[in-house]
Amino acid sequence: MSNQRQTRSACLIFNPVAGQSNSEQDLATIKSMLEPEFDLDIRMTTPEQDADEIAKEAVEQGVQIIIASGGDGTLSAAAEAVVGTGIPLGVISRGTANAFATALGIPATIPAACQTILDGKTRVVDAAYCNGRPMVLLAGVGFEAETVERADREAKNRFGMLAYVLAGIQELRNLESFETRIETEDKVITLNAAAVTVANAAPPTSVLAQGPAELLIDDGLLDVTIVAPTNTMSAIAAAYNLLQSAYSGEVANRPDTGFLRAKSIKIFTNPPQKVVVDGELVGNTPINVECVPGGLTIIVPAVPEEEATEKLEGLPNLRVESKKPPAES
């Protein structure tokens, strides 16, 4: 094959143990689609060297595009490393939850994600810094952090997405509220809460981020959702209401749920609470989250993802045949 069409250089960061699929097959598919168009420098993550380190190295070496392929951990780490660099990030999601791709409107299948990268349409969106650390999706204080800690690797391998749900249900039993002080650029709010989430972008399944009707990723602002149920039953009802808000585009309207929008958010709690940033436990409160308008350049579908009305691809023994239109009588 001639190399004439290989014009763009791209670093492909690939986690060989992400998700539950066959990673050799996944890599072969990615290579077959991208190699005709890109000069691909493929780098595997290892337990010692994660996507963050590899992406930073590639940025220093002046790579044109970074493509990350793995679960949410790999994708978030690579995205965080390119915040503020202007280097476009391509995303090929192969994880358990695929929250990152869903939040950014990137298709979840490997062929569709590769096609998106080949089409090469970029979109400049916001990012954020949480305690000085880059953040792309959200920071969770309290409940969400406890849930992430519970959904460990072994459980994720066994149960996939269900691991998070099971962890969430277990956590609901120990629901505890804490004193919270939220400071924005123009307000100081004090209240009791069980979960406070600061989101730049979030998939609908990040229920605790769904207070507002819609999370805008390019408005220069962050969305705070506060959930303050007083018992397990109202926690379940609040979560259900938030899930509805995510899918219906209406604001959460229960008295134990609140939301606000700001550019800069400080959160103090008593007692200190665990904090998760983009799915990873990073420490305890207090946190200071600052929006970075236009901080991330992401490769997105040329036509925004429509709600699929049909999806059959991947089903065992699949065969689809077109029927002849019925003869007019």
Ligand SMILES: Nc1ncnc2c1ncn2[C@@H]1O[C@H](COP(=O)(O)OP(=O)(O)OP(=O)(O)O)[C@@H](O)[C@H]1O
């Ligand atoms: N070659 C490797 N061998 C073993 N572990 C690895 C390797 N490369 C990366 N890891 C580990 O994989 C984890 C990141 O996994 P990633 O988020 O990509 O997938 P996942 O856990 O399947 O997805 P999700 O977060 O969506 O559940 C990190 O903890 C990292 O240390």
